[in-house]
Amino acid sequence: MAVHVTTRDLAGIPHAVYGAVRAEVLSQPFALKLWFAFLTALCLLGAAGALIALPPGWEVFGTSPAFEWGVLITGYVFFAVTTSGLCLASSLGTVFNIERFLPFEKRHAVLALLSLVTAFGIIALDLHFPVRMVFGAVLSPSPFSPMWWMGVFYGAYLLFLIVEVASMFTNHYTIHRISCVCSSVTAVFAPLTLGAVFAVLAAHPFWHGALTPPYMILSAFLSGTALLGIVFWAVHRFRLTDFERAATVALPAARFLLGIALVATIGLLGVKLVTDLQSTTPYLAETTATLVSGPLALPFWIGRVGLGLVIPIVLLALPRTRTPDGILAASALAFVGLIVDRALFVHAGQMVPTTTASGIVSDPFAEYVPTLVELSILVGAGAFVALMYTLAERFLDMRPHLGHQVPAEVEVTVFVPAATEGVL
Amino acid sequence: MKRPSASLPPRLRQTRGAVATRLERFRPRTPRGYALAAAGSLAMIAVLAIGSFAAAFAAVTFYEEYGFRPEADAREWAAHEPAYAGQGSCRSCHAAETGRQLTSQHRTISCESCHGPLAAHASDRAIAQLPLEAPSAGMCARCHAATTGRPVGFPQVDLSTHYRSGECRACHDAHSTAVVRPPVVVHPQVKLPACTVCHKPEGLKELPTGHEEADDAICLGCHAAGADGLHGASR
Amino acid sequence: MNPTMPPCSRRTVLKAGLLALPALGAGRLLSAWLASPVDPTAQAAEPLPEPLAYDPATHDWVFVCDATRCIGCGLCVEACKQENDVPLEPECNRTWVERHTIAEDGSVVVDSPHGGIDGFPPATAADGDVGERVHEAYFVPRLCMQCDDPPCVSVCPVSATYKTEDGVVLVDPARCIGCGYCVVACPYGARYIVPAGDELPGGYPGVADKCTFCYHRTTRGLTPACVGVCPVGAREFGDRADPGAAVHALLEDPRVRVMRPEQGTEPRVYYLGLEGEVS
Numbered sequence: 028m029a030v031h032v033t034t035r036d037l038a039g040i041p042h043a044v045y046g047a048v049r050a051e052v053l054s055q056p057f058a059l060k061l062w063f064a065f066l067t068a069l070c071l072l073g074a075a076g077a078l079i080a081l082p083p084g085w086e087v088f089g090t091s092p093a094f095e096w097g098v099l100i101t102g103y104v105f106f107a108v109t110t111s112g113l114c115l116a117s118s119l120g121t122v123f124n125i126e127r128f129l130p131f132e133k134r135h136a137v138l139a140l141l142s143l144v145t146a147f148g149i150i151a152l153d154l155h156f157p158v159r160m161v162f163g164a165v166l167s168p169s170p171f172s173p174m175w176w177m178g179v180f181y182g183a184y185l186l187f188l189i190v191e192v193a194s195m196f197t198n199h200y201t202i203h204r205i206s207c208v209c210s211s212v213t214a215v216f217a218p219l220t221l222g223a224v225f226a227v228l229a230a231h232p233f234w235h236g237a238l239t240p241p242y243m244i245l246s247a248f249l250s251g252t253a254l255l256g257i258v259f260w261a262v263h264r265f266r267l268t269d270f271e272r273a274a275t276v277a278l279p280a281a282r283f284l285l286g287i288a289l290v291a292t293i294g295l296l297g298v299k300l301v302t303d304l305q306s307t308t309p310y311l312a313e314t315t316a317t318l319v320s321g322p323l324a325l326p327f328w329i330g331r332v333g334l335g336l337v338i339p340i341v342l343l344a345l346p347r348t349r350t351p352d353g354i355l356a357a358s359a360l361a362f363v364g365l366i367v368d369r370a371l372f373v374h375a376g377q378m379v380p381t382t383t384a385s386g387i388v389s390d391p392f393a394e395y396v397p398t399l400v401e402l403s404i405l406v407g408a409g410a411f412v413a414l415m416y417t418l419a420e421r422f423l424d425m426r427p428h429l430g431h432q433v434p435a436e437v438e439v440t441v442f443v444p445a446a447t448e449g450v451l
Numbered sequence: 452m453k454r455p456s457a458s459l460p461p462r463l464r465q466t467r468g469a470v471a472t473r474l475e476r477f478r479p480r481t482p483r484g485y486a487l488a489a490a491g492s493l494a495m496i497a498v499l500a501i502g503s504f505a506a507a508f509a510a511v512t513f514y515e516e517y518g519f520r521p522e523a524d525a526r527e528w529a530a531h532e533p534a535y536a537g538q539g540s541c542r543s544c545h546a547a548e549t550g551r552q553l554t555s556q557h558r559t560i561s562c563e564s565c566h567g568p569l570a571a572h573a574s575d576r577a578i579a580q581l582p583l584e585a586p587s588a589g590m591c592a593r594c595h596a597a598t599t600g601r602p603v604g605f606p607q608v609d610l611s612t613h614y615r616s617g618e619c620r621a622c623h624d625a626h627s628t629a630v631v632r633p634p635v636v637v638h639p640q641v642k643l644p645a646c647t648v649c650h651k652p653e654g655l656k657e658l659p660t661g662h663e664e665a666d667d668a669i670c671l672g673c674h675a676a677g678a679d680g681l682h683g684a685s686r
Numbered sequence: 687m688n689p690t691m692p693p694c695s696r697r698t699v700l701k702a703g704l705l706a707l708p709a710l711g712a713g714r715l716l717s718a719w720l721a722s723p724v725d726p727t728a729q730a731a732e733p734l735p736e737p738l739a740y741d742p743a744t745h746d747w748v749f750v751c752d753a754t755r756c757i758g759c760g761l762c763v764e765a766c767k768q769e770n771d772v773p774l775e776p777e778c779n780r781t782w783v784e785r786h787t788i789a790e791d792g793s794v795v796v797d798s799p800h801g802g803i804d805g806f807p808p809a810t811a812a813d814g815d816v817g818e819r820v821h822e823a824y825f826v827p828r829l830c831m832q833c834d835d836p837p838c839v840s841v842c843p844v845s846a847t848y849k850t851e852d853g854v855v856l857v858d859p860a861r862c863i864g865c866g867y868c869v870v871a872c873p874y875g876a877r878y879i880v881p882a883g884d885e886l887p888g889g890y891p892g893v894a895d896k897c898t899f900c901y902h903r904t905t906r907g908l909t910p911a912c913v914g915v916c917p918v919g920a921r922e923f924g925d926r927a928d929p930g931a932a933v934h935a936l937l938e939d940p941r942v943r944v945m946r947p948e949q950g951t952e953p954r955v956y957y958l959g960l961e962g963e964v965s
Contacts, residue, residue: 085864085882085892086881086882092777092869092875092879093875095870096866153865155864155879155892156862156864157863159844159862159863160843160865163844163861164843168845169842169844169845171840171841174841174843174867175843175844228870229949230837230872230949309948382874382875383782383784384869384878385777385779385782385801386763386779386782386801386828387875388797388798390796
């Protein structure tokens, strides 16, 4: 069976694509068109920034030896932690098959994949030689470096997520189930190693310490849950696929998990603040003081604590705001609070100078102002996730995955060894 | 004992037979044929060997390019050319200057501290012909300007009061550190009392650094010794 | 492999190798495996010794900075930039000098204009900041501590920075990915990222760079450039493995200490006359 392709056929392809896109655009409601146009514009802005930042363009960043990790690292940490949090938040449904968390499936995986790809994209722009990193990590591994382990776990996580998403939309249940377990396990280890990247740095007492990795996992859980809360509000509000369950099951589940994450985060943050402020470790109390009463106090108390933790908890707790809109407000505020938290975390860790860096005396604080290029990349990254996710909602089949709806007794035969089967 | 092929499924046995039948067609039948077959086989082996060697070489080079290779990199760092020749290279040509320098207070200072990196000058005849530029007065001030933080006892001068502080070498020889040409002052006033009336620390003008308070005879011993003797004449 | 080969030739050879020139490959592999790094005929006319007979295992380099002698002239900073093609940007320094001014009330002001490359202003910029009478002031030469337990080496994700047998921490500029982790990890601020647009012989923009103890000089038996130009002997360099080295006497001085010992980095750069918490 031969396929004859002529130049005329090839010439027809752009026309066909154009026609399909045109029909699709015309069929969209005006608000959606506006939304797409807005996101596309922001993506283009980010793409322009990324083009400028491509090597050898890294002088467009505002970093210096005294403040080496700038706002792109903030963005990377934010997206990398969010992607693991999405998997953590949904693992109750996907791994443990708890009915009320099941609606997170598919949507969490698509979002997780998008955030992870975005995180990789940001870090590739921040690194000066990303290709070398891929070869170097394999050919000259460095098992004492947390960053190397972070690469290993996030690389594995990417693979598992791709398999998970692919098997989900092609209805390969067994593969899907296994990849769900694998990605959930790596979703624990990945932010753990990301936390360790900062936790091993004795030169930066604010990052250094055993509490940093658990804090990273906890805030991963928080950001993943908050993002799911926002998404399921949209599913409910715009009557997207499976919206019935969004209001009855998914939003209450998100509310429940968000409450746990917020309370736990407040607890850990409080412990860290109190111990750090009283610490005798050089520079640690001074650094924490920049957050509590120093130049970072305003974003910390208003953005991080007030908007990001206290108001969401109040919104979740008050009976009047236990509505989908209330959950949206709580999730969105918690999400914004996490963005502030990431920026504060990266900023505060480098702000108090512990040494003269390469001849730069920082007095009293190390200076760093993000450039427009750096900010445009971050804006573009966020818009990219939103745009791709909206497209996924529109074109992918977001109906519940049948693999999670098989009756319970079939589950038992899958997971329990034959010897114990009779007992059950 | 069963032949191994007997256990194979019939389809596979059939295939194996077909391959043998096909190969039969290529069996050489003449001496020339055998020679050609041998040459062909050798050529094939050679191609395979060269190919695998090239692949191994590419893999090794690739590993060298991206793999861990501290020794090779340390050799590359060691292979950079020095810009500073270090002590000992200058004396053979610049005996007069080094001779004065080696008995002076500046004897611990390397020539290149003031004259800059000269490894190329020391090794290249063409560059060696170029006259050395004398360091500027700023070079003296770098070390000898009175500055907060300098060790007590290190010779420092206050540039705001030191005589003609922009032209150090008019009076000082940088190599011997001796004051070779005491400044000859064209004094604006005539009929003056003793020098030390004005030139005292608490007077109108501070004594230059390093000068003891003394009487006229001692001052004029140096400062009137110029070619025109103007200072002396003004009195 | 010939150590005098310029670093870029590796890439050229890679291209040739991929074009499957097996003869060249065989020659190169053989030479890599068989040849000793010694080439007695190379550059015999050079007045400077070649690094060929150097065995890193027999050396143990240490550095002693004397803050009581340093006069802050900045000749070392300038010599370092000249010797190592360090970018001229003021924020790129392999070595620098800083002035610590302690006021009567105990407050400390540190200044280091452009790393001290042009010396220091006579009337200290710190005087106004302190607003008090200067109680004490001194200069501190700074450079990479070449730690025996270097945080920068353990955090590098691709093993691009490493410790040599003679005690020096080096960065392989062909491996470095420019992530900045080592810059952040160094408690002494000894590293910087080479800015884009700086064309360095044998180096690359975008990679981490730091003091090498002038590895190309020490392997030739010369002292580091900063040591050679120091007019007051505030920088001493020597081989601890050599019993006759002058540094032994310096290291026995009871005033000798290292910078930020609480970091556990075991520096190879020792200080004389450091006061209080200098970091």
